[in-house]
Amino acid sequence: MAEVKRKKGETFEALARRFSKKVQQSGRLLQSRKIRYYEPKKNKTAIRSAAARREEINKKREYLKKIGKLIDEPTRR
Numbered sequence: 001m002a003e004v005k006r007k008k009g010e011t012f013e014a015l016a017r018r019f020s021k022k023v024q025q026s027g028r029l030l031q032s033r034k035i036r037y038y039e040p041k042k043n044k045t046a047i048r049s050a051a052a053r054r055e056e057i058n059k060k061r062e063y064l065k066k067i068g069k070l071i072d073e074p075t076r077r
Contacts, residue, residue: 002026 002022006015023029042050064070 002028 002019004015004019004022061070065072
């Protein structure tokens with residue numbers, strides 16, 4: 001962690017500016033942005049079970065459309 005101590009007579013804005021500069025130079029911000037949305041890879045079993053679940057839901061939806069119990073709404077974007 002970047003540590004900055006206030007100098008005598010220094011304004012808060014100058015202190016904040018020095019702190020942000022220290023954080024930028026340390027590379028911590030860049031590192032945290034890189035790992036922010038990291039998702040570990042799923043194993044084959046999890047991928048296959050998710051695909052099977054999606055397929056089952058799609059089959060059920062198609063069946064409900066055919067028998068007229070599902071009103072097809074436009075998809076949101």
